[in-house]
Amino acid sequence: MAPDTLASLTNRPMKRGRKFLNTPGPTNIPARVQNAMHRDTMDLSDPEFIEAAVASLGMLKRVFQTEGEILPYISNGHGAWEAALVNTLAPGDVALVPETGHFSGSWSDMAQALGIEIRTVPGSWRRALDPEAVGQALADDTAREIKAVLLVQTDTGTSITSDVKAVREAMNRSGHPALLLCDTIASLGTIDYRMDEWGVDVTIAASQKGLMMAPGLGFVAANEKAIAVHQKCPNPKRYWDWTPRMKGPGYRTFCGTAPQLHIFGLREGLTCLFEEGLERVFQRHRVLAEATWKAVDTWAGAGAVELNALEPSERSHGVTTILVPEGTDAEQIRTVCRDEMMVGIGGGLGQLGGKAFRIGHMGDMNAPMLYAALGAVESTLDYLNIPYTPGGVTAAVQHISAFKKANSPTTF
Numbered sequence: 001m002a003p004d005t006l007a008s009l010t011n012r013p014m015k016r017g018r019k020f021l022n023t024p025g026p027t028n029i030p031a032r033v034q035n036a037m038h039r040d041t042m043d044l045s046d047p048e049f050i051e052a053a054v055a056s057l058g059m060l061k062r063v064f065q066t067e068g069e070i071l072p073y074i075s076n077g078h079g080a081w082e083a084a085l086v087n088t089l090a091p092g093d094v095a096l097v098p099e100t101g102h103f104s105g106s107w108s109d110m111a112q113a114l115g116i117e118i119r120t121v122p123g124s125w126r127r128a129l130d131p132e133a134v135g136q137a138l139a140d141d142t143a144r145e146i147k148a149v150l151l152v153q154t155d156t157g158t159s160i161t162s163d164v165k166a167v168r169e170a171m172n173r174s175g176h177p178a179l180l181l182c183d184t185i186a187s188l189g190t191i192d193y194r195m196d197e198w199g200v201d202v203t204i205a206a207s208q209k210g211l212m213m214a215p216g217l218g219f220v221a222a223n224e225k226a227i228a229v230h231q232k233c234p235n236p237k238r239y240w241d242w243t244p245r246m247k248g249p250g251y252r253t254f255c256g257t258a259p260q261l262h263i264f265g266l267r268e269g270l271t272c273l274f275e276e277g278l279e280r281v282f283q284r285h286r287v288l289a290e291a292t293w294k295a296v297d298t299w300a301g302a303g304a305v306e307l308n309a310l311e312p313s314e315r316s317h318g319v320t321t322i323l324v325p326e327g328t329d330a331e332q333i334r335t336v337c338r339d340e341m342m343v344g345i346g347g348g349l350g351q352l353g354g355k356a357f358r359i360g361h362m363g364d365m366n367a368p369m370l371y372a373a374l375g376a377v378e379s380t381l382d383y384l385n386i387p388y389t390p391g392g393v394t395a396a397v398q399h400i401s402a403f404k405k406a407n408s409p410t411t412f
């Protein structure tokens with residue numbers, strides 16, 4: 001090596017140690033899931049692949065809690081959104097969108113771009129949506145123009161979870177025949193979800209959040225009612241079309257070459273979920289979320305930062321949105337965490353851009369990983385001279401410790 005090359009290598013700011021990921025998607029991928037993807041590609045109809053695909057779709061049914069069809073796509077969540085829309089709604093159809101935050105807005109924008117007419121049920125970004133308001137909007141639609149309700153279970157921008165079952169009950173009371181389409185991208189695999197029992201017609205999900213997989217797979221689950229609507233839906237589509245995909249598993253399931261390695265990863269990620277047990281997975285998410293709220297409530301003692309979600313029972317178990325005071329740039333907190341401490345956290349979205357940051361605690365996450373994120377945030381508040389009451393990390397530790405004392409032994 002030439003001496004000047006060596007000189008250029010020395011005294012550079014160098015990051016050491018482990019990089020942490022606390023964004024609400026993508027989330028950490030367990031090593032065994034990464035390893036499951038590290039393998040050779042194979043013949044399109046190799047029985048080993050078909051077996052992995054069948055097993056994955058079967059396990060997904062149990063996560064969605066449905067007997068309906070699962071339609072996988074090589075896409076992100078936006079692709080799955082589009083797949084749900086173009087198979088059930090045609091240009092000129094009307095959809096009702098209860099406002100929950102940034103993601104109800106983006107989904108609604110997509111529907112509009114596809115020629116679907118939108119009616120909105122206005123909502124607060126600090127509370128869950130009001131199921132009665134959805135029921136009322138449907139009852140007011142005496143001409144029965146609304147074809148579908150586009151509902152987001154957990155809006156990742158606000159960190160608020162709405163009550164899907166209560167929305168369905170309100171819809172039923174109105175006697176309105178609209179389909180219920182539900183986005184569970186940020187909630188599936190973190191909290192209970194019962195597609196069939198609750199009466200959801202179409203569910204949308206993606207691989208990179210609670211399912212602990214790499215980004216790149218989108219999922220739609222459809223019940224009989226949704227498939228019947230789909231079969232009469234006249235708008236043109238090919239890649240997204242459910243009908244050829246339902247003849248699987250095989251080449252047509254993915255409208256072309258399957259994402260083979262992703263499917264092996266998906267099977268491993270879902271196996272991890274079932275090995276831990278869904279009830280325990282949900283409990284772990286709840287306790288980590290509560291610990292995060294304890295930390296933020298402690299910092300909030302100084303009157304600067306605070307939790308966005310006002311009502312504890314409505315708070316997401318997978319992500320926490322934290323508001324910063326006027327005059328503070330939340331992006332700066334995120335940048336310091338990422339670039340100086342190697343802890344990735346989320347930024348504020350939509351109208352919360354620059355006004356909030358988000359700590360993800362979903363997927364492959366345990367208590368020490370959460371403490372790393374909380375510790376990075378607490379030290380960033382200090383470093384940037386943002387008023388905070390110290391002890392947030394300790395409050396989180398004590399919350400989890402109390403849980404462990406009552407439920408010993410725990411695995412997180």
Ligand SMILES: *Cc1c(COP(=O)(O)O)cnc(C)c1O
Nearest residue numbers: 076077078103154156185186206
């Ligand atoms: C992440 C997310 C999306 C978007 O998913 P992409 O994979 O980024 O397209 C949509 N809805 C919700 C609720 C999300 O959390």
